[in-house]
Structure formats: structure tokens, C-alpha cells
Amino acid sequence: MNKETSTLRSLANIIIRAVDSMERAYAHAALPLPSLDKPFNPEDPAEALAQNPQVVAASKNLVAACAQMSATVWNPRRTMLNNALAYQISSCLHAVSDFNVVEVLREAGENGLSVKDIGAAVGVDPGLIERILRLLATHHIFREVSPGVFANNRISSTLDKGKPSNVLFANRETRFAGSSGIAAFVEVLAEMGGKSANYLAESLRTPGLLPFNLAYNTTEPMFEWMERPESIYHVNRFAVAMEGTAAMEQEDAIFRGFDWGALPCESVIVDVGGGSGHVSLTIVKKYPHLRVVNQDFSSPIETSRVHWKENFPEHLDRQMVEFQVHDFFNPQPVKNAAVFLLRHIMHDWPDDQAVLILKNLREAAQQETQLVVIEKVVPFASAGTPADLKMAQIRGAKEPVAETPLLPNWGAAVADIYLYDLTMHALLGGIERTSQGFYELFTKAGWKLVEIHQTPGTQLSHIVGVPA
Structure with a gap:
């Protein structure tokens, strides 16, 4: 057996053990694993169990092993290009949040809504909204119930601002008030973070200016820029987004x-x-x-x-x-x-x-x-330890x-830490x-x-x- 085959088998064994651990935890609690096809419900005891340290540890191994297995077996050129195009995912997330698509689909129910009706509700060309939602559904965000008919799922529904869609459309400035903050956080990351990140290479050749400065054509630091009267929408959204960071954690x-x-x-x-x-x-x-x-x-x-x-x-x-x-x-x-x-x-x-x-x-x-x-x-x-013995x-x-x-750091299971780092x-x-x-x-x-x-x-x- 060659090394790569042995690696695949080792990864598969990690996956099997992690699945066994998760199934035991849910069986012991007499709860079903939360369904990807159902909207996220933070009050569901099954969701609370998903945050149990034992289940989190198993999930971490599962995510890391699945991602490493995919990276090992998939065409490296396609993997590289998919990563280079990943900005399209964040831009589509910003679009569906900005146009309150999740709330429109929540009101439609589990059977979903046709792209024609979605487009009419949000004021966007149905053909384009279909392409946006299909890209996201392909990445397990939303689900395509039948050709051209989409509904929320466990991941997309985390963007729900908790208000009727007509209220959100009537007053865009206050649409995040009272929400969990997740949608606001996603929009800040996808819009301001994404727009700025595109200037990373250029900023390396421009000492003294950050990617944000180049993206927004300003010499002011971001927090000073946000003090401008015309930046009030960004300020309000950012404030709610910071509350959303707490929603990412269990209260205890x-x-x-x-x-x-x-x-x-x-x-x-x-x-x-x-x-x-x-x-x-x-x-x-x-x-x-x-x-x-x-x-x-x-x-x-x-x-x-x-x-x-x-x-x-x-x-x-x-x-x-x-x-x-x-x-x-x-x-x-x-x-x-x-x-x-x-x-x-x-x-x-x-x-x-x-x-x-x-x-x-x-x-x-x-x-x-x-x-x-x-x-x-x-x-x-x-692996290894820092040089400083202190x-x-x-x-x-x-x-x-x-x-x-x-990977010693669990790879894809902790990738968001490094994404946050470069966003900061x-x-x-x-x-x-x-x-x-x-x-x-x-x-x-x-x-x-x-x-x-x-x-x-x-x-x-x-x-x-x-x-x-």
C-alpha cells in the first residue's frame, strides 16, 4: 500500500470515528442531528447539543479530515481556481442579505418560491437571482427544491433578521436593529472586508496605506472614516455586527x-x-x-x-x-x-x-x-513549539x-481564524x-x-x- 493510499485510509478512519462519536452523543440525548435542509432554530435542543464540547471536537475532526481528503484527491488546478473564485460566494452572500432574500423565503415556507416570485419580491432580475442562489445552493447555502424554486436551509437561515420582509424594505437604515447581528456581520465582512481584501497585493507595494485605504480612496483609518456623516449606515451596521460576534458563541x-x-x-x-x-x-x-x-x-x-x-x-x-x-x-x-x-x-x-x-x-x-x-x-x-522556551x-x-x-492545527476546521486575521x-x-x-x-x-x-x-x- 503506497503512502497516499494509506493517508486516505487514515483520513477515512478519522471520519468514521467522528461520525460514531456524534451519533452516540445524539442517540444518548434522544435527539436527531440538525437537518441541513431545515431552517436553523437556536432554541432547538439539538442545536444546543451541537455546541457541546464533545460534539464540537468530533465535528472538528470530521471537517478537517473531509477537507484534507478533498484536497488530496481533487484536481489541484481546479482546486486552485475554485479558491481564486471564492470571492463570488461572499459577494453573493452580501447581495442576498442586502435584498432580504432569506426573509422572503422564510415567509414562503418550506416549499420555497420560484425565482420569478423572488425577483418580483426583491426587485431583482429573476434570471440573475436564480444564478446567485444556485451558486450558493451548490455550496449548501439555500436549497433548490425543484428547478428554479429555492428555499432556506440551516445555513442560509442564519442570515434571517427576524422581521417581516416588507418592514425591512420600507426602512433599510434600521433593518438590522433587534436582529441577532449575524446578517450585519456577514455584510461587513463580505462588503467592506471583501472590497478591501482585493487590494492586498497593491497595498504591499504602497507603504503606509492599508487595503481599506485603497479600496475606499481615503487616507483615514477605518474608524475615523466611519465618523463621517455619510457613513452612518456603515456605523449602525457595524455596531450590530459586533453584537453578532457574541451570537457566534454560547452565552456560557x-x-x-x-x-x-x-x-x-x-x-x-x-x-x-x-x-x-x-x-x-x-x-x-x-x-x-x-x-x-x-x-x-x-x-x-x-x-x-x-x-x-x-x-x-x-x-x-x-x-x-x-x-x-x-x-x-x-x-x-x-x-x-x-x-x-x-x-x-x-x-x-x-x-x-x-x-x-x-x-x-x-x-x-x-x-x-x-x-x-x-x-x-x-x-x-x-507541529513543534515556538523557539522561546519561556x-x-x-x-x-x-x-x-x-x-x-x-494538519496539526485541524486545517479547514479552523480556517476562519486565519481569514479573520487577514480581514483585520x-x-x-x-x-x-x-x-x-x-x-x-x-x-x-x-x-x-x-x-x-x-x-x-x-x-x-x-x-x-x-x-x-
Whole structure:
């Protein structure tokens, strides 16, 4: 038996074991595996089971092995061209979300709707909408019920904004309000991220300008560009999109790493750049003995006041939460923090600016203050350990490694980490960091990296530091 045949058989065995594991988990719970052909229902117990760490681990092996097997056996030239054309998928996702196709199909029901009726409902040429939907259905997004008739499936329905289609068409500016944020997130990634990413090569030849600058013909950083009056739609969509990042995680994922319950009574959590404060709100709902200071710019802070009043008014009534307008590039005003919490903040910034943010926190920290950074930690695509032996002394820093012959990082099953990384670069000059990258960042800012909680069932890690 030659090596490649042996590799295929090994991959097939991984697939079989992963399927067995998933089937056992669903059989034990007396639940069916969620159907690809049915709309996604976050309240379905079967969907909750899909987030169980055991099922996630099996799914991860399954996805990695299937993708590696496909890459091994398929024509490499066709594989290369398919990857080069993959931008068409994101552009079609943006189009169907922008024109509320998912909501129109939701109203049509499981039997679907003809492209003629879809086109009439959304104001798009039926022939073109058919081509868009067929491309997506070929990638298991939507399903073609019969020739020229399409319906939602488990994947497409995640774009549902939860409103009647006529309401969405009547007021495009507010169509994301009250949604899960997934559609807004997809549109930001597909439109702004996609348009910017097309300028990656050109930006490498243009020092000082990011792909975003070239795509939008501006020298302003993205966040400054979004402050323009004409960018208000982008601002509102972006705000909801950031809430959508939380919808990607189970609510209890925040409790699978750092031990918030161990903090003493009335300890202060400073939610730095916290937006609506939905993460710190989740924490103190479980541990109401903790105080929160939510910090951000004025517009997100006003949104935060409303969010807390609607979702946890008791904490406001007890004066256990404070809303503070603050720019984290300025000195930190809170001097009694037990924890500085930064979720999805560091990846927005290159190292020099990220160090400045952390230095401001370090200068305000007490000796017992802890820094909790919640981010993705980028795994290496090769086996082995970083050259810096100091990393070996940090609890949780050792990366899990997939079984052979899978790529050590699980390949396609974690590909979104690397996609996010280059999207952050294209838009902001930001970076998703390796564990070594966080170690160096903390050290430059006066913090000591002491532990990395690689939280089960989620890609986000809790990276913990203390004053050096």
C-alpha cells in the first residue's frame, strides 16, 4: 500500500470515528442531528447539543479530515481556481442579505418560491437571482427544491433578521436593529472586508496605506472614516455586527475560562471598549456581587445604557454599573479595577498601538489587578513549539495538536481564524496573534502573561496577565 493510499485510509478512519462519536452523543440525548435542509432554530435542543464540547471536537475532526481528503484527491488546478473564485460566494452572500432574500423565503415556507416570485419580491432580475442562489445552493447555502424554486436551509437561515420582509424594505437604515447581528456581520465582512481584501497585493507595494485605504480612496483609518456623516449606515451596521460576534458563541462560553466567581464582593470589572456591554452584563447576571464600568465612545455608551436597562435593570437600580465615555488611547481613569476586560479589542490594532492601550491600563492597575484579554489565539500550521522556551512556563500555552495525518492545527476546521486575521489587517492593520505574539505584547506593555484558558467549545481564549 503506497503512502497516499494509506493517508486516505487514515483520513477515512478519522471520519468514521467522528461520525460514531456524534451519533452516540445524539442517540444518548434522544435527539436527531440538525437537518441541513431545515431552517436553523437556536432554541432547538439539538442545536444546543451541537455546541457541546464533545460534539464540537468530533465535528472538528470530521471537517478537517473531509477537507484534507478533498484536497488530496481533487484536481489541484481546479482546486486552485475554485479558491481564486471564492470571492463570488461572499459577494453573493452580501447581495442576498442586502435584498432580504432569506426573509422572503422564510415567509414562503418550506416549499420555497420560484425565482420569478423572488425577483418580483426583491426587485431583482429573476434570471440573475436564480444564478446567485444556485451558486450558493451548490455550496449548501439555500436549497433548490425543484428547478428554479429555492428555499432556506440551516445555513442560509442564519442570515434571517427576524422581521417581516416588507418592514425591512420600507426602512433599510434600521433593518438590522433587534436582529441577532449575524446578517450585519456577514455584510461587513463580505462588503467592506471583501472590497478591501482585493487590494492586498497593491497595498504591499504602497507603504503606509492599508487595503481599506485603497479600496475606499481615503487616507483615514477605518474608524475615523466611519465618523463621517455619510457613513452612518456603515456605523449602525457595524455596531450590530459586533453584537453578532457574541451570537457566534454560547452565552456560557464566557464562564469556561477565567473564574469570574472567584472575584471578591464588589470587585470592579472595567469593560474596556465594551460596546453595549453585553459580555460584562452576562458575567454579572451570574455573579451580581460584581461591579461593572463599561467604557466606550459616546454613541455605544448610549446604546449600552438602553441595553442594560432592558436586560438587567436591577444592576442599575443597585448602582452596580457605571457608563463611562472613554478613549482607551488616553490614560485610564479607573484606578481600583480588579479586572480590565478587553474582548475583541487587541486584534483591531497593530502592535505599537496595542501596546499603548495596555500600557494605559498598566499605569492604572493595582498590584492585584488582572488583565483578561478575550481573543482568538492563532495556532501554528506545523507541529513543534515556538523557539522561546519561556512560553513553556505559561499555564495553558501549549497548543493541542490534531492526530496524524491531519494538519496539526485541524486545517479547514479552523480556517476562519486565519481569514479573520487577514480581514483585520485589510480593514484596520490589526492582527490575530499567536500565543507568542500575546506574550511579547504583554511584556512590552508591562504585563506578565500567566495563563491562557483555551476554552472548550469555542475558538476564543481567555489570556490572563498580571502587573509585571
